[in-house]
Amino acid sequence: MPMDDSVRKAVLGAVPSLRAFAISLCGNVDRADDLVQETLLRALANIDSFQPGTNMSAWLFTILRNHFRSEYRKRRREVEDSDGHHAESLKSQPDQYGHVEFREFREALAHLPSDQREALILVGASGFSYEEAAGICGCAVGTIKSRVNRARTRLAELLHVNSAEDFGPDETTRAILASGGE
């Protein structure tokens, strides 16, 4: 199967966003990159099932998401792990993300139930419509909407955010106060 140049472009073009999504799902850069690689292999092996004219990016996200879900279930059976798994894997690799400023945010995100987390990321960060996100997750549009709402509310609780002033410069101030206060 010789690869069409437009397919090559579209697939590679989706990689940065697929990685960001994969990292938010599994909380680990190396595993996320493996997940993206497996997604590309699956996608290209099944490129005939892609319908030209539809959204290539959404198609790839669907493959990645389903692959992650089945892997996750498998691992979960193996490890008998529960909710804390993602959060724990974050704690053990604090430097994998680079930027410290997002650590608190990532940790809060990691504490969300996975269906809420993926809905929030797809709609709030990847830029998919509610309809596209519903297609990717294989659920109703209303379900995605309520997951996104619950995710936002929970995130605000976890970050102790009640108003916009609780963000931004205050975080730096808080860090300074915290380190100076000891």
Added chain:
Amino acid sequence: MEAAATRSKKLNVKPAKLGRDVQARLGQQLRAMYDEVVNQGVPDRFNELIDRLESSAKKDPQ
């Protein structure tokens, strides 16, 4: 103490409607975090993977 109790009661009555400003800031943080990865572009391993797949497809055309 009492104020907190009143507030949580209020929260129970009217659940979880985040202010627009809070939603906007959460959204900004989420995108900033996500874009940090997106801005890393395409790591070499993925270009190499596609190249490998392409050259093997050329070698044995189905």
